[in-house]
Amino acid sequence: MDEAEESSLMPESKITRDCIWDTLTNWAKATPHWQHIRDSTIDTKDVQTHISSDVRFIDDAKIPAITAPREEEAPKAEELSAEKPLTVEMLSGQAVQIKVPAPYTVAQVKQRLETCLGIPAFLQALISGAEELPDEAVVTGDSVAFLRREPPMIEAEDFLRSIVATSWERRSIFYRWHAFDTYMQFPDSEPELLEWVLSHRKMKNVPLSAASMLEALDVWLEDNGKAGAHPEAFKEDVEKVAAFMCHCCYSPSLLVVYNGPFAHEYDLGYVLFVVGRLRSEPQTFVVQSFxxxxRI
Incomplete structure (x- = not known):
């Protein structure tokens, strides 16, 4: 069993940054599995494709916060009636009963459910009738429907603003992407760097899956007439890594900078980012850059 498979069996809370870094880095360095892409040439020239990759964690990212709802002050004793049962109905058809002293807000019920179910409050939605109840609403009925939801994918603009606010080494893919894209020196000022990077805010941003990753790589192989010609071992690796990212990250996505291989001067390039918000650290995301x- 390889590293991605072993990690997919771990509880989310046990997957460390080192584990994520090792899994993604080792996948990118699995030379035999990437050889069909390295062997691809452009315009019949006998020049191989060079593939570079790195992995980075972006702390305190400029992405919408997904923290647990603030616990409101509990009602005073004289304001409480006797505890009453509340039935929480799951989509599976199962039901959980908890006791809540009335009146209790949705936010407080979510925190009770977090203790009971082990599901963070910010991933819960409570439904009454056909509407989701806001956190500040008071629960008055005898039952509510429960829905577990994932946070949305990180928006391309939020991703770009976050990486601009991070320091980068000259050898990093981000640094080299700028050099390839502009043929200019890396900006010293953050506003100048931000202006450049936001010019790419319309880049393709799709849910990460084996299919989306293979489709993105097919764009590069298409000029060789080799689109879809991925070895089975490579497809299996992509499936494992996509599953691993879904296991340790909320709503991972694939960002593709250009619509196709981008020609600039004597170079042809293509840039991909695999991005996911860590389940263990929701304000941190991991990015694997390709x-x-x-040469053309």
């Missing part, structure tokens, strides 16, 4: 490049 740069495919060859």
């Amino acid at each position: 740069l495919l490049k060859c």
Whole structure:
């Protein structure tokens, strides 16, 4: 069993940054499985594709916060009636009963359910009738429907603003992407860097899956007439890594900078980012960057 498979069996809380970094880095360095892409040439020239990759954790990212609802002050004793049962109905058809002293807000019920079910409050939605109840609403009925939801994917603009606010080494893919894209020196000022990077805010941003990753790589292989010609071992690796990212990250996505191989001067390049918000640290995301490049 390889590292991605072993990690997919771990509880989310046990998957460390080192585990994530090792899994993604080792996948990118699995040379035999990437050889069909390295062997691809452009315009019949006998120049191989060079593939570079790195992995980075972006702390305190400029992405919408997904923290647990603030616990409101509990009602005073004289304001409480006797505890009453509340039935929480799951989509599976199962039901959980908890006792809540009335009146209790939705936020407080979610915190009770977090203790009972082990599901963070910010991933819960309570439904009454056909409407989701806001956190500040008071629960008055005898039952509510429960829905577990994932936070949305990180928006491309939030991703770009976050990486601009991080320091980068000259050898990083982000640094090299700027050099390839502009043929200019890396900006010293953050506003200048932000202006450049936001020019790419319309980049493709799709849910990460084996299919979306293979489709993105097919764009590079298409000029060789080799689109879809991925070895089975490579497809299996992509499936494992996509499953691993879904296990340790909320709503991972694939961002594709260009619509196709981008020609600039004597270079042809293609940039991909695999991005996911860590389940263990919701304000941190991991990004694996790929740069495919060859001379033309």
